[in-house]
Amino acid sequence: MSRIRRPTLVILLVIAATTYPFNQLGAQSWVQQSDNGSSSAEVPLPPAETPRWQGHAVALGANMAIGAVSAGVVRALKGESFWRGFVRGGAGGGIAYLGKYLATQDFAGSRLVGRQTAAVGASITYNALTGRGTFETLTFPFGPFRFHHTPDGNRVTIDLVTVGGIIYALSRPGAMFDLENTLATSSIVFSADTIRRRANGNDVLGRAVGGVVIYQGAASMLTDIRNSIIDHEMVHVLQHDYAGITLGSAFEGWLAGKLPEGIGKPLRYFDLGTYSVLELIPRALGIEERDTPWEREAYFLVEELDTRRQQRRTN
Numbered sequence: 001m002s003r004i005r006r007p008t009l010v011i012l013l014v015i016a017a018t019t020y021p022f023n024q025l026g027a028q029s030w031v032q033q034s035d036n037g038s039s040s041a042e043v044p045l046p047p048a049e050t051p052r053w054q055g056h057a058v059a060l061g062a063n064m065a066i067g068a069v070s071a072g073v074v075r076a077l078k079g080e081s082f083w084r085g086f087v088r089g090g091a092g093g094g095i096a097y098l099g100k101y102l103a104t105q106d107f108a109g110s111r112l113v114g115r116q117t118a119a120v121g122a123s124i125t126y127n128a129l130t131g132r133g134t135f136e137t138l139t140f141p142f143g144p145f146r147f148h149h150t151p152d153g154n155r156v157t158i159d160l161v162t163v164g165g166i167i168y169a170l171s172r173p174g175a176m177f178d179l180e181n182t183l184a185t186s187s188i189v190f191s192a193d194t195i196r197r198r199a200n201g202n203d204v205l206g207r208a209v210g211g212v213v214i215y216q217g218a219a220s221m222l223t224d225i226r227n228s229i230i231d232h233e234m235v236h237v238l239q240h241d242y243a244g245i246t247l248g249s250a251f252e253g254w255l256a257g258k259l260p261e262g263i264g265k266p267l268r269y270f271d272l273g274t275y276s277v278l279e280l281i282p283r284a285l286g287i288e289e290r291d292t293p294w295e296r297e298a299y300f301l302v303e304e305l306d307t308r309r310q311q312r313r314t315n
Helices: 001-025 053-078 082-103 110-130 160-171 177-185 219-223 223-258 260-265 275-283 295-299 303-314
Strands: 027-031 041-042 138-142 147-150 153-159 188-192 206-209 212-218
Touching: 027 206, 053 082, 053 110, 053 223, 053 295, 082 110, 082 153, 082 223, 082 295, 110 138, 110 177, 110 223, 160 188, 160 206, 160 212, 177 188, 177 223, 206 223, 212 219, 212 223, 223 260, 223 275, 223 295, 295 303
Parallel strands: 188 212
Antiparallel strands: 027 041, 138 147, 147 153, 206 212
C-alpha cells in the first residue's frame, strides 16, 4: 500500500483542483411557459457563462483524472506499475471526453460517432484497469447490447440497466418508440406524454436511464428544444457507458470469477450495472441532482449547440 500512497495523494489533489471549477458551472434551465403564462416544464439549457477553454479544460481534466486514478490504483494494488496504469487510464478518459464533445456537435451522425468514440476511450481505461493491452478488448454499445471484440473472439452481453430503462420508458403514459433518433444515436429513444414531475410542479422533459433516452412528446413540436433535450440526455448515456464498461465490467468480471461456475458463468452474459451504487454518494452528501458533476458536464457540453440554435431562431 505504501508504494501507492504518495502518488495517490498527489493525484487526488489534482482531481480536487481540476474538478473544483465545476462549482462555477451552475445547472440552470429555461422554463417553458403554458398558455396561461404559468411555468409548466423545465428545459435543459446551458449554465451561466464560463470561458469555453476553461470549461473544456476542467471537464477534460476531470475525465482523464477519473480514468487515470482508478487504473493506476488498481494496477498498483496488483503489484504492477501505478504510473503505467495512470497514463493509459487517463488517455482512455480523455478519448471518452472527446466522444462526449462529438456527440453534442451539429453534424450528421454526431451522436452515433460520439458514442462509439467514447466507448473506445472507455475500453482503453478498462484495459488499463485489468492489465490488458491498450486495445486488447474493445466494447461497442448498441441499444441494450454491448459487443466485445477480444483476442479470444467476439461476444455479446446484455446491459440490464438499459433493459430496465426500456421497461421504464414503456411504462410512461403515451410512450412511443422513436426509430429515427434510435438509429441516429445507437441508443434507445422514446417519447412520452409525461416522464415525471418535480416537487416544484414542473414536468421533467428528458431523462436517461442507462442507454435509453426519453423526451416529453410535447417537446417534439419544437425541433430545437427536442434536440437540446436529446443532446443533454445523450451525455448521460455516454457517462453510463463509461462507468459500465470500465468500473462495472472490471468488477463484475472479477466477481464472476469468484462465484461458483454455475452462477458465475451465466453472469458473463450480462452487465449488471453495479457501478450505479456510486450515484448514491451525492445523495448521502446532500448534493442535489442538478448539482452533481455529471449534470454540470451535460449542461456545459450542450451550451455551444444551444447558442447556435438560438441564433438560427432569431435570424
